[in-house]
Amino acid sequence: MLKSLFRHSSWNAVATFSHQGSTFVSNFLVIKLLDHVTYGKFSLVTLTAFYAANVLQFAIGLTASKFVARYVADDDRLRSAIWVCGVFTFASGLVGFAILALSSAILARSVFIEPSLTWPLTVVSLSVPGLIGMVFLGGLLQGLHEFRALAISSMLSGLLFVVIMAAGAWMDGLIGAIWGFVAGSTIRCMIMGGATMLALRSVVIGRSVSWRKVRSEMSEEILRFQIPAGLAGFITLPTLWLIPTILTRSTQNFSDVALYSVIFMLKSLVVIPASVISLALQPSAEKACALDQFEEATRIFRASSLAAFAFATVAALFVAICAQKVLTVLGQSFAVAAFELQLMMIAAVAEATAVSLYMRIQATGRMWGSIFATLLPRDLTMLFIVTAFAASYGLRAAIVAHVAGATVNLIGVYWLSVKAVGRLGLSSGTVQSSRLS
Template identity: 25%
Template sequence: MINRVSLHTFCERLKSSDLFKDSFWALAGSALGKGLSLLAGIAVARFLGKEVYGEYGTIRTTLFYIAIVSTFGFGYTATKFVADYISEKPEKLKSLVWTFLKITLVFSGLLALVQIIFAASIALFIDAPNLEFQLRFFSLLIILNGLQTTQIAILSGFKKFKETAKINIYTGFVVFIGSIIMTWFWGLTGALGALMLSFVVQVILNQIIIRHALTQYNSNEKVSRSEIYSMLGFSIPVALQESLYTIVHWIGLLLLIHFANYGEVGLSSAAALWQSVVIFVPAMLKNVMFSYLSSSDNHSSLINKLLLVNFLSSLLPVSIVILFSGFISSFYGVSFVGLPKVLNISAAAALFICLSEVYCYEFISRGKPWIVFIARLVRDMFILILTYIILQQINESQAYWFALISLIANGIFLILLHLRYRYVK
């Protein structure tokens, strides 16, 4: 009886809190936006087939991984600093926001230029010389993805979750309709074009909301150099973590290409898309969680709530994907043989990922990003070394083994973070 009353009280308090309201809006927009993106991905896979979809996944992944590095860790830093400056230095908000955007634009622009110059070499490196044009032309995605990541982080600092939700819905429709029409007429190039179009729309809409948010503050002073150095000092370990993520996952992609073929890459890409669907609730709540952790005085209580939210919000979709993996795979067409078992493992790994991210947000919000970097380094090196060893020994189901190794590594990663948080202060 006590447990029931306590649970009821907890739920009532949660529903009346700003955290619940902001989480609701983050989820409401993301649910429709992510659902439309998922349908678009299935349509693209059916139109292109397993091999060409593997090429699409390779280009998309390569450009997005580079874009992750281009944000220079501002996906977390911008949220924390904007939230801090609203209460402490509102007179410098405008300067702070434009500093984040300018650094992201310059850094992502340089990486996009490198991509354009070395597109031919990269195409040969991934054993797909026919993709040189796509790699060069769609380098703009690096800039667009970098900008929208920083913009969303800034909007999270302002707690503009309702506005962000609406933008996610608009861009979801753009990528869904655009992917069907443009892939039908222009194949691989059309699919990438639809993706780029959705990012253009999102960046424009994000910037409109940011401008409107800044009008509420009398921000005429500029941030000092020491403040910029402090901001960059916080970002560096976060940027290293994101760079590590990029390097490790890209090398994993190369290992699949080298030891298998683009068909296995296609299976891995399809499973990765569904894994992102499974974790979409925690992923969309990332900025909400980090924003509240950055301004909370009672971290222990908030961590327990966030762990429960992430567990419950990921358990149901994980179960659905595992139960209906065969049915889901049937939508991709007959060429996607072997997808169900890859889906099952990727979905199960998502549960560990969702829980471990809460600890990552906590350490970063408390100014301890190096702990997260070291833990992720150990995990990712484990994934790469074991993948290299295993793939040399097998001749089939390489995507399945890659997913299984990731499952094991993320389970260990979660345990290490939990032990560090509970027993080392």
């Protein structure tokens, strides 16, 4: 199990850090090429596309990873799962593009109170199909345990993403950076699609059509998992989008939005190791649960939680101690938010720990419970704080909202994960007893 952890986590780390690292580097270059206020507008526009895509993908990455890993040895069910998830991805990408393009004027004038953002929002809507496609393809490769293919495609596409987006910002300011974001996201999806086709060539593609017989059955099974998992995204992601939106409306200060975007990005970098470990071990946990190997699943869960907490704590302490220096690297004007960055590190550790614990909830299918026990309390807490205090405290209110929300979420996830593991142990004991009898 430890060998599996190291091998899968190392390749998944390369993939994740290539993807997130390229996003960070490209944003760093855009910050240097644009002024503070313009970068605030850029981050608000691209965050809108990102969250629109992540809402409309409806947990397709988690779903693909779960069912591909579970049925990797069953060709018919594997092909059916890929077909169902692929059709959904294509349809949701087109729907997302249409919705964001048609609503761009309303968002710019009525939500952001900045009519000049109408055309940038229209342009960025073109990135939605590619963003959704990347989520599906990443989940599919993880389910197949093709972390090496995922890593190589992420490195190549990440390098091109940085070059294209920086070139766009250099040539045409805000709108050029957004065109670069669109082109880079589309190219990323295409490269990952090529890597996926190569990975599937020896696993799935063939002449048999018997998989169609189980397509309806698989659709029902997938929907039972995807609906609650997708609804969780419908709750969570709008909240993450509403926080900078409320901050913009309350202060009309795009500098605060720029600071918030940078702090949120640094927080995400701290949480990455927990996500890497969890994503790498989730397929193994799914297999262990499917085979009723309770002790093996428990070892996987425990290793994931300890590793995630350790990495997040060390990284958060480093960022908190060096907060002013870290922000100065991005620009002297960002150093004023050093205290807010230190505060956000509390949320980073809580979020990283919750990510590792959430593996247990996902593996045991307690997705409905996670909505009511963790997501709703967390998001309502965050929205209340930012709505009540953003006008008076600006950026600091948004950061405090994240800290409070992450703490509430961790409490709920821990409670639900304990119940999930207890249920898994009871189920395993029942299966073993029936086999003995």
